[in-house]
Amino acid sequence: SGKIRTNMEVLIERIMKLARDDPRRVVHSFKVALALTFVSLIYYVRPLYDGFGVAGIWAVLTVVVIFEFTVGGTLYKGLNRGIATFSAGGLGLGAIYIASHLGEAEPVFLGFMVFLLAAVSTFIRFFPHIKRRYDYGVLIFILTFSMVAVSGSRVEKIIELANQRLVTIIIGGAACMVVSIFLCPVWAGEDLHKLVALNMEKLANFLEGFGGEYFKLDEEESSGEAGVCSKDKLLFLNGYKSVLNSKASEESLANLAWWEPGHGRFRFSHPWKQYLETGGLIRQCACHIEALSGHLNTDIEVQSEFHKRIAEPCMKVCSESGKALKELASSLRAMKRPSSFSAHIQNCKAAIADLRAALEASSPDSANLVEMIPSIAVGSLLC
Amino acid sequence: SGKIRTNMEVLIERIMKLARDDPRRVVHSFKVALALTFVSLIYYVRPLYDGFGVAGIWAVLTVVVIFEFTVGGTLYKGLNRGIATFSAGGLGLGAIYIASHLGEAEPVFLGFMVFLLAAVSTFIRFFPHIKRRYDYGVLIFILTFSMVAVSGSRVEKIIELANQRLVTIIIGGAACMVVSIFLCPVWAGEDLHKLVALNMEKLANFLEGFGGEYFKLDEEESSGEAGVCSKDKLLFLNGYKSVLNSKASEESLANLAWWEPGHGRFRFSHPWKQYLETGGLIRQCACHIEALSGHLNTDIEVQSEFHKRIAEPCMKVCSESGKALKELASSLRAMKRPSSFSAHIQNCKAAIADLRAALEASSPDSANLVEMIPSIAVGSLLC
Numbered sequence: 186s187g188k189i190r191t192n193m194e195v196l197i198e199r200i201m202k203l204a205r206d207d208p209r210r211v212v213h214s215f216k217v218a219l220a221l222t223f224v225s226l227i228y229y230v231r232p233l234y235d236g237f238g239v240a241g242i243w244a245v246l247t248v249v250v251i252f253e254f255t256v257g258g259t260l261y262k263g264l265n266r267g268i269a270t271f272s273a274g275g276l277g278l279g280a281i282y283i284a285s286h287l288g289e290a291e292p293v294f295l296g297f298m299v300f301l302l303a304a305v306s307t308f309i310r311f312f313p314h315i316k317r318r319y320d321y322g323v324l325i326f327i328l329t330f331s332m333v334a335v336s337g338s339r340v341e342k343i344i345e346l347a348n349q350r351l352v353t354i355i356i357g358g359a360a361c362m363v364v365s366i367f368l369c370p371v372w373a374g375e376d377l378h379k380l381v382a383l384n385m386e387k388l389a390n391f392l393e394g395f396g397g398e399y400f401k402l403d404e405e406e407s408s409g410e411a412g413v414c415s416k417d418k419l420l421f422l423n424g425y426k427s428v429l430n431s432k433a434s435e436e437s438l439a440n441l442a443w444w445e446p447g448h449g450r451f452r453f454s455h456p457w458k459q460y461l462e463t464g465g466l467i468r469q470c471a472c473h474i475e476a477l478s479g480h481l482n483t484d485i486e487v488q489s490e491f492h493k494r495i496a497e498p499c500m501k502v503c504s505e506s507g508k509a510l511k512e513l514a515s516s517l518r519a520m521k522r523p524s525s526f527s528a529h530i531q532n533c534k535a536a537i538a539d540l541r542a543a544l545e546a547s548s549p550d551s552a553n554l555v556e557m558i559p560s561i562a563v564g565s566l567l568c
Numbered sequence: 569s570g571k572i573r574t575n576m577e578v579l580i581e582r583i584m585k586l587a588r589d590d591p592r593r594v595v596h597s598f599k600v601a602l603a604l605t606f607v608s609l610i611y612y613v614r615p616l617y618d619g620f621g622v623a624g625i626w627a628v629l630t631v632v633v634i635f636e637f638t639v640g641g642t643l644y645k646g647l648n649r650g651i652a653t654f655s656a657g658g659l660g661l662g663a664i665y666i667a668s669h670l671g672e673a674e675p676v677f678l679g680f681m682v683f684l685l686a687a688v689s690t691f692i693r694f695f696p697h698i699k700r701r702y703d704y705g706v707l708i709f710i711l712t713f714s715m716v717a718v719s720g721s722r723v724e725k726i727i728e729l730a731n732q733r734l735v736t737i738i739i740g741g742a743a744c745m746v747v748s749i750f751l752c753p754v755w756a757g758e759d760l761h762k763l764v765a766l767n768m769e770k771l772a773n774f775l776e777g778f779g780g781e782y783f784k785l786d787e788e789e790s791s792g793e794a795g796v797c798s799k800d801k802l803l804f805l806n807g808y809k810s811v812l813n814s815k816a817s818e819e820s821l822a823n824l825a826w827w828e829p830g831h832g833r834f835r836f837s838h839p840w841k842q843y844l845e846t847g848g849l850i851r852q853c854a855c856h857i858e859a860l861s862g863h864l865n866t867d868i869e870v871q872s873e874f875h876k877r878i879a880e881p882c883m884k885v886c887s888e889s890g891k892a893l894k895e896l897a898s899s900l901r902a903m904k905r906p907s908s909f910s911a912h913i914q915n916c917k918a919a920i921a922d923l924r925a926a927l928e929a930s931s932p933d934s935a936n937l938v939e940m941i942p943s944i945a946v947g948s949l950l951c
Contacts, residue, residue, distance in 0.1 A: 203691075213690065217687070217690045218682075218687035221683070221686045222679050225682050225714055241719075245711070245714045245718050246711060299601075299605050300605040303600055303604045303605070307600045311586055311593045312586065324632065327604070331604055331608055331632065332628050334608060335611055432813045468812070472855040472858040473858070475852065476855060
């Protein structure tokens with residue numbers, strides 16, 4: 186019993202962490218439950234068509250499959266599903282109408298049509314542009330066409346069925362979209378906006394921390410708190426590492442943001458693509474930082490004369506480029522032009538000039554350090 | 569008409585490219601069409617239950633939704649769908665049985681159950697482990713439970729319906745799995761294996777090319793073919809860039825590979841996780857290469873004495889670490905121990921020692937170059 190209790194505590198702890206990390210997850214769960222219960226009860230209490238809830242089944246299916254975490258995701262799936270169902274349904278009815286005049290050849294014709302459309306549609310899904318924006322729609326297109334073709338040949342009954350199914354899908358889809366947009370909406374575009382700003386801040390944190398960490402001239406010896414220092418180090422190290430792998434999430438957010446209507450500070454044709462470009466530059470910068478961070482782990486036995494001489498300009502470059510990035514991030518967050526940005530860049534450039542001067546007037550034994558120049562140049566270039 | 573013709577030509581060109589890049593896409597399209605036509609015709613020609621093909625609809629739906637490009641993807645979706653449908657169906661029948669004894673409170677009870685299960689299941693999908701392996705199963709679980717609950721209260725009829733649906737889903741799923749595994753299978757594990765080896769080779773290509781490109785001492789002047797050179801450069805530059813963003817595809821392939829049975833050289837419990845670790849190291853290496861490649865674009869006005877002095881050891885380090893990586897990649901491909909690998913590493917280490925000696929005996933004016941050391945050290949470390 187003690188062990189079960191511990192396991193339960195671990196589980197509860199994990200659930201709490203998941204909810205604390207992003208409380209919108211809890212809200213999302215209740216939103217899905219609400220939409221689903223609403224649609225189920227409509228169809229349970231007052232079966233619209235044949236009393237056995239076949240139509241209700243499609244509304245429920247639509248809600249479960251369409252409702253995504255972000256508004257963009259819900260709109261993407263909902264609109265794709267609606268349009269694909271409608272067009273494939275029409276095409277399917279046409280095929281059945283033709284087939285009904287063919288007599289014996291009916292199943293052959295329908296089978297051939299299903300085969301052809303399935304093969305073509307499946308191949309179309311490999312086009313990168315289609316995959317990005319209409320993948321789900323093409324899937325539903327094959328699905329609906331095949332389902333109509335299988336449903337048999339009595340056209341009148343099928344038109345009734347198609348009509349009924351379309352209505353239920355519209356009801357299910359509308360319920361999802363209304364709940365998704367008007368009840369604590371989660372905008373993919375806003376998430377992308379925040380992600381890019383956050384990534385900039387992570388790099389800035391690293392740059393601001395790196396100088397002090399690498400050139401810990403004598404502060405360390407005086408304070409002696411190595412433990413605290415390495416814990417801080419770990420914190421900002423992990424920070425920039427997540428930036429390196431942010432491409433996939435940025436791209437999916439940008440794709441979903443494309444579907445979202447204008448809201449708040451984001452107008453309809455917000456330039457989402459530019460976030461991707463900025464994200465790419467940030468990742469390039471993170472790559473250089475990765476190369477820099479490799480030098481944090483190497484022990485420097487002797488603090489050479491050279492090391493001390495370049496310390497000041499190097500730390501200056503780090504902190505100024507860090508500040509410039511932070512400024513840029515906060516101006517992105519606020520959607521305003523940065524104010525003190527060019528001052529930081531000026532300082533940074535001056536520090537780089539100092540560093541160059543220091544390098545030219547020194548011996549090459551601690552040549553390792555020199556490689557900070559390109560990374561920092563990239564840092565200032567990016568800004 | 570001329571314009572339409574040009575557009576058609578462009579489209580055909582793009583289709584041909586898509587097919588040429590990976591011919592398995594064409595095969596996959598025909599596989600899906602085959603499975604779908606097979607299942608449709610079974611149900612069209614001999615409707616198993618009620619003559620109106622409702623059961624057939626579920627078989628078709630299962631095939632369209634389950635059939636994925638890789639065997640692992642098809643098994644993941646098929647097994648998740650099967651188990652989830654079975655368990656949620658049972659639970660739903662239980663709920664309906666209880667509800668049927670509650671009289672007036674029946675819809676309230678069922679609505680509450682749907683709400684509760686939908687909220688809990690949606691939240692569970694946020695757990696990283698569940699998301700990776702059972703996301704689709706949980707989705708189908710909510711779907712099936714809600715559908716059963718909506719279907720009404722007459723238990724005998726529902727048991728018949730559930731039974732019939734389970735059989736159709738099994739038939740659809742089995743058709744998918746058989747076609748997927750036995751007809752030109754696409755194994756996710758094999759793709760992962762090849763991707764990791766290919767990424768290694770891309771880095772090796774860069775390293776082998778970089779030395780010659782950067783230290784193009786006088787060959788360029790003698791040949792004068794700058795155009796050819798920069799085209800080659802572009803080729804290997806683009807090569808390593810795709811490595812930087814390979815994390816997402818490696819992870820999804822590894823997740824799918826987990827579902828695949830043993831086949832060929834891959835046994836059942838093949839250590840897929842180690843591919844992810846190797847992939848991470850390769851990306852780290854690619855990051856250092858990204859930093860290196862930044863130096864290709866800077867024009868060197870003066871070919872200093874120093875530049876020429878370190879050229880030879882640097883080029884040696886590059887080519888030897890490149891060869892070592894190639895050796896490693898081809899041994900991974902063949903799943904054999906590398907043979908001449910340690911020789912390359914020895915050469916590489918010797919070249920690094922030479923480089924250090926050259927550095928220690930030189931003036932620091934072209935200090936830029938020095939930063940090759942850490943990247944190359946990483947290259948040799950990785951091996």
